Amino acid sequence: MTTRSTSRSRRNSCTRPVASRIGLSDVVDLLDFAAKWEPYGGAPTVDIFVTFGLTADLYRSRLARALTSTAANGLEPDQRQRLLDYTHRPSSRRYETKAS
Numbered sequence: 001m002t003t004r005s006t007s008r009s010r011r012n013s014c015t016r017p018v019a020s021r022i023g024l025s026d027v028v029d030l031l032d033f034a035a036k037w038e039p040y041g042g043a044p045t046v047d048i049f050v051t052f053g054l055t056a057d058l059y060r061s062r063l064a065r066a067l068t069s070t071a072a073n074g075l076e077p078d079q080r081q082r083l084l085d086y087t088h089r090p091s092s093r094r095y096e097t098k099a100s
Contacts, residue, residue, distance in 0.1 A: 027071045034063050034083050035075065042086050060087045 033051060037043035045056045052059060064087035066072060072080055 027066045027069060030059075030063055030066050031072055031075065034066075034086075035079065038079060038083055038086070063087050 030052070033043065037047075043051075043059075048054055048056055048059045054062065064084065067075075067080055067084050067087070075083070
């Protein structure tokens with residue numbers, strides 16, 4: 001019975017708007033951060049991790065959802081589109097190590 005309610009809870013959390021899942025203030029912080037770094041092609045992965053504790057791929061995923069929320073209505077349409085395009089580009093691995 002616990003398993004059933006847990007899976008139902010997870011399923012419901014996936015259908016709720018992003019602002020209610022991660023908090024509206026978090027969505028606003030994410031959008032502000034993305035808008036600040038947009039003119040430079042996006043934030044460096046280290047800054048994403050230090051600021052949000054997220055990998056670049058997870059950051060892009062959350063940003064894409066945030067950009068479709070009502071919290072993003074304050075962005076200029078062109079900037080919103082550029083940020084959406086950014087979320088669909090493959091992330092660049094800036095700190096790759098060489099194989100021996």
